[in-house]
Amino acid sequence: xxxxxxxxxxRCLVAKVGLDGHDRGAHxxxxxxxxxxxxxxxxxxxxxxxxxxxxxxxxxxxxxxxSILSGAHNTLVPKILDGLDEYDALxxxxxxxxxxxxxxxxxxxxxxxxxxxxxxxASMEDTIEFVRENAPER
Amino acid sequence: MSDLLERLLxxxxxxxxxxxxxxxxxxxxxxxxxxxxxxxAGTAEVIGITGSPGAGKSTLVDKMAETYRDRGETVGVIxxxxxxxxxxxxxxxxxxxMASNVGDMDVFFRSMSARGSxxxxxxxxxxxxxxxxAFGKDRIIVETVGAGQNEIDIVKTADTVCVLVxxxxxDDVQMLKAGILEIADVFVVNKxxxxxxxxxxxxxxxxxxxxxxxxxxxxxxxxxxxxxxAEATESDAAAADGAALKQAEAEPGDEDGADAVWxxxxxxxxxxxxxxxxxxxxxxxDHHAHLDSTGEAAAKARERYAEEIRTLLREDTAALLTEEIxxxxxxxxxxxxxxxxxxxxxxxxxxxxxxVAACLRERRxxx
Numbered sequence: 464x465x466x467x468x469x470x471x472x473x474r475c476l477v478a479k480v481g482l483d484g485h486d487r488g489a490h491x492x493x494x495x496x497x498x499x500x501x502x503x504x505x506x507x508x509x510x511x512x513x514x515x516x517x518x519x520x521x522x523x524x525x526x527x528x529x530s531i532l533s534g535a536h537n538t539l540v541p542k543i544l545d546g547l548d549e550y551d552a553l554x555x556x557x558x559x560x561x562x563x564x565x566x567x568x569x570x571x572x573x574x575x576x577x578x579x580x581x582x583x584x585a586s587m588e589d590t591i592e593f594v595r596e597n598a599p600e601r
Numbered sequence: 602m603s604d605l606l607e608r609l610l611x612x613x614x615x616x617x618x619x620x621x622x623x624x625x626x627x628x629x630x631x632x633x634x635x636x637x638x639x640x641x642a643g644t645a646e647v648i649g650i651t652g653s654p655g656a657g658k659s660t661l662v663d664k665m666a667e668t669y670r671d672r673g674e675t676v677g678v679i680x681x682x683x684x685x686x687x688x689x690x691x692x693x694x695x696x697x698x699m700a701s702n703v704g705d706m707d708v709f710f711r712s713m714s715a716r717g718s719x720x721x722x723x724x725x726x727x728x729x730x731x732x733x734x735a736f737g738k739d740r741i742i743v744e745t746v747g748a749g750q751n752e753i754d755i756v757k758t759a760d761t762v763c764v765l766v767x768x769x770x771x772d773d774v775q776m777l778k779a780g781i782l783e784i785a786d787v788f789v790v791n792k793x794x795x796x797x798x799x800x801x802x803x804x805x806x807x808x809x810x811x812x813x814x815x816x817x818x819x820x821x822x823x824x825x826x827x828x829x830x831a832e833a834t835e836s837d838a839a840a841a842d843g844a845a846l847k848q849a850e851a852e853p854g855d856e857d858g859a860d861a862v863w864x865x866x867x868x869x870x871x872x873x874x875x876x877x878x879x880x881x882x883x884x885x886x887d888h889h890a891h892l893d894s895t896g897e898a899a900a901k902a903r904e905r906y907a908e909e910i911r912t913l914l915r916e917d918t919a920a921l922l923t924e925e926i927x928x929x930x931x932x933x934x935x936x937x938x939x940x941x942x943x944x945x946x947x948x949x950x951x952x953x954x955x956x957v958a959a960c961l962r963e964r965r966x967x968x
Contacts (some may be wrong), residue, residue: 471626472689472716497690502714507697513704518696521709523618550615601622 473598475526478506478515480543483533488561492528492590499591501526512539516546519556525598531562536572544576555599561585606637609736614706617736621711624728635728641735645677648885649756650744652765657791658744659698661765661872661881666708667701668878669740675707677733679726681745681755684714691715695744709733715745723754724912727905730758753784754912758905760898761888763787763881766805768797785865787884793869793877805867863891925953 477493479486486508496503504522506515519527527547529540540560547553553576560572561581569580578597581590605623608616620638623631648665650658659680666676680695693712702708711729715722726743733741745755756762764785790801866884870877892898926932938944944952 471628472684472691472714474622493692497685497692498688500685500688500690502684502691502693502712504693504696504712507700511703517704517706518710520615521618521706521711522696523615523622552615601626601628 473501474524475501476504476519476524477528479508480510480539481535485532489530495587512542515543520550526557528559620732621729638731638735642731645734645741647741647759649759649762651756656765656767657872659695662744663698663701664875664878674739677738677741678710679743681713726755727758761786761885765789767792768795768801786888788867790869794871
């Protein structure tokens with residue numbers, strides 16, 4: 464195969480979940496990921512956990528970035544993780560959470576399968592670097 | 602890989618998703634996988650949707666999928682978005698519009714990016730369609746922005762090509778431009794509630810009339826078009842009244858018998874409200890019936906296979922030659938030769954290709 468064909472861009476789903484209408488961050492990250500050479504699927508606003516799971520499975524993404532600023536992460540994120548597990552997709556999907564998550568919740572989420580949580584002030588370079596290093600090998 | 606194929610045929614969504622990923626990535630073994638798909642494919646109806654950005658393709662596709670699901674059919678969608686020529690990255694945003702099929706796994710929606718390589722997207726798309734087909738989807742919709750040859754190649758793999766036009770997309774000179782308008786089997790004037798929709802319908806119709814005249818000059822075809830004028834005026838009036846939008850029906854020309862020429866119908870729609878979607882799907886079904894009754898379906902399938910073989914061979918030879926160039930020290934070395942005035946691109950091409958041609962000739966003689 465020629466050189467142009469062997470490259471495998473990292474595929475990401477940037478998802479907004481629940482009743483949270485703040486998507487500036489999601490847009491910024493989608494754009495930064497695109498500029499880093501990733502293929503980014505954006506879910507749009509107000510998605511249910513089921514929809515996010517459906518999208519992640521069908522799009523077969525390497526990385527799922529959940530943007531959540533509403534404080535409902537303890538309810539919504541586990542539902543997504545369970546859904547991924549149901550489709551056998553949890554193990555080879557890198558799940559990230561971006562947004563405002565209090566320290567006391569972070570450990571719980573990470574224990575359940577979230578790989579990293581990026582709060583306010585996280586640098587874009589670090590996020591991209593993290594994805595590059597940790598995106599699952601397929 | 603064969604395990605993946607089995608799981609796909611078993612109805613495993615994740616296996617289907619992974620199969621498409623392998624096709625996109627040309628992962629090792631993907632060829633055997635696609636070969637394995639062929640004997641299970643061939644039952645789905647493939648619909649291509651194209652049109653300029655913002656014409657409402659994704660919204661329409663969403664409503665189409667919903668309507669097909671209501672009719673008890675399963676749907677696969679492949680939405681292709683451009684990728685950055687610089688970084689290769691892409692934002693695939695078509696999924697945002699798929700709001701009507703929440704949590705319904707029987708609508709399988711997949712975003713694909715047009716990853717650079719020549720002809721590569723159309724092969725990957727055709728193969729992904731095969732995967733959805735073998736999976737057992739009844740209807741497969743391929744959606745892409747209509748700009749450039751790649752796009753046209755992609756939609757050409759569809760049984761029925763639908764072109765979406767929105768009001769105010771240019772005057773009649775734009776309509777005369779060759780390309781996207783010529784490949785349509787069905788036209789949809791979307792956003793038909795906007796000012797200028799009547800005019801767009803009118804301009805499309807005139808263009809189709811002209812095309813009829815320029816072609817075989819069939820008088821009967823021309824008559825049929827006049828019939829549409831009358832109906833169109835009616836439906837335009839209805840639209841103006843704010844009533845339900847009607848399809849300006851085009852008879853597939855049943856009276857002409859088996860070799861009837863298909864006149865693309867023009868359907869008015871407001872995709873955001875789902876208006877005109879039923880009429881649109883009926884028009885697609887009409888076209889499909891026309892393909893079946895005229896035997897065009899079989900001819901189209903042959904043409905499609907021929908094109909697949911050609912594209913595949915072109916890609917494979919290109920890959921082979923790239924390998925050869927690398928073995929000769931890379932393209933930069935060859936360019937140096939041209940820059941220094943020692944040789945020229947034609948000379949290099951002959952140089953690289955001659956051994957291949959000689960080898961093939963020898964083989965043929967041996968047989």
